Amino acid sequence: MIELQVPLGERSYPVLVGAGARHRLLELLPVGVRRAAVVTQEAIGWDVDPGVEHQVFTIGEGEDAKHLGTVEDLCRDLAQWGFTRGDVVVAVGGGVVTDVAGFVAAVYHRGVPVVHVPTTLLGQVDAAIGGKTGVNLPEGKNLVGAYWQPSAVLCDTEVLGTLPPREYRSGLGEMAKYAFLGVDRLPDLPLDEAVAACVRCKADVVASDEREGGRRAILNYGHTLAHAIETEGGYDLRHGEAVAVGLVYAAEVARRLRRIDDDRVAEHRRVVAGYDLPLAVPAGLDPQRLVDLFSRDKKAVRGVTFVLDGPDGVEPVAVADRALLLDALEACRAPT
Known part of the structure; x- marks a missing residue:
């Protein structure tokens, strides 16, 4: 134990x-x-x-x-x-x-x-x-x-x-989210140790910022799009499935802001795919509506706030460029 x-x-x-x-x-x-x-x-x-x-x-x-x-x-x-x-x-x-x-x-x-x-x-x-x-x-x-x-x-x-x-x-x-929050070799750990590693990571973040005044927002990595998908899609995707798509989308947004490079985006896709999770926004969801829902996210104070990867790790970032957000969504659409 x-x-x-x-x-x-x-x-x-x-x-x-x-x-x-x-x-x-x-x-x-x-x-x-x-x-x-x-x-x-x-x-x-x-x-x-x-x-x-x-x-x-x-x-x-x-x-x-x-x-x-x-x-x-x-x-x-x-x-x-x-x-x-x-x-x-x-x-x-x-x-x-x-x-x-x-x-x-x-x-x-x-x-x-x-x-x-x-x-x-x-x-x-x-x-x-x-x-x-x-x-x-x-x-x-x-x-x-x-x-x-x-x-x-x-x-x-x-x-x-x-x-x-x-x-x-x-x-x-x-669990995939924690692979980008500093938990090393997560897919290689036995189940008990993997769960404990995620708990340990979250406990450390919560102890430093219990009420999400700053650092705790990183625990929402992938969640801005995820919550919009759940709301607009009537919760057809499970929460973790939506988070998986949200992780890929956050990487696409970060690349467009020149915070990360192509290799880091590919790593996001590789980790998510390695867990047999979806990579694409479900067909039939209106991209304009999804972007509209971003402003209702709890992290939003002035405009849209995303948790994004970058040179200093994952952190909250304000994103005002709607065209950029829509372009990143296009990169996360399922092939037709």
């Missing part, structure tokens, strides 16, 4: 990575909790035993369930159960579950403890770590949320063996 920490002073918390990590849930619950509200989805198929009185609450499947109505329903269910600050939310599932349950924990009674037990690769390497929570609006992804750090995260790699192939590949899209 690999044991890591997200170092945030008095709010630091452990992350366990390895087969069977979910069985250590009881020892990582906050001291003195009376009951646990286990938030999950019917399709997850994995049970956890908090070791205290608990009740299971299910939410809907997929991104369609990630909205404010789900948050209200779950908060009302907790209220009817008599849930208090002396209890704990336990999120068991992928990124949708950890995002929704984490947001509920942040706002119910103005904040209750939450422990994440991510059951997807995407959840383990990214969504469950760092305290970002939130839900979608029709206008865009993750536009309503809060920063709310968990008390602990248990990444049980045993559960990943049962994921459908497409769901597993979606997690590889987030």
Whole structure:
């Protein structure tokens, strides 16, 4: 078992990575909790035993369930159960579950403890770590949320063996991102070590910039186009698949700004293809509409902000040239 920490002073918390990590849930619950509200989805198929009185609450499947109505329903269910600050939310599932349950924990009674037990690769390497929570609006992804750090995260790699192939590949899209954020030889690492390396990288970034005032924005590498694809495409692509396309697109934008050369763009394509992930924007999406959606991205303050590779590594960059953005999209279209 690999044991890591997200170092945030008095709010630091452990992350366990390895087969069977979910069985250590009881020892990582906050001291003195009376009951646990286990938030999950019917399709997850994995049970956890908090070791205290608990009740299971299910939410809907997929991104369609990630909205404010789900948050209200779950908060009302907790209220009817008599849930208090002396209890704990336990999120068991992928990124949708950890995002929704984490947001509920942040706002119910103005904040209750939450422990994440991510059951997807995407959840383990990214969504469950760092305290970002939130839900979608029709206008865009993750536009309503809060920063709310968990008390602990248990990444049980045993559960990943049962994921459908497409769901597993979606997690590889987030993992591919870390290959450009300083994690060396990532494709060569055994699964537990690869997950731990991504967690370690994210923990370091979060510790230096918890609320995305600067450096933490690099964790959104590939996400500006990804979120636009998800919104415009009705979430037909999985999140990690959209991120994979977004990584290639970000490289094309950076090349046009002369931040990187052709070889570095080719490396982006090689890493993404090596994980058997898509390289092209899905057919049928309007490039003009995608560029319009960039301005709704959470990083946008004045105009469009991208996270781009460059001579000093990956960093946020303001991009005002709409024609350049459209030209880079053309380079990411599937051949006809």
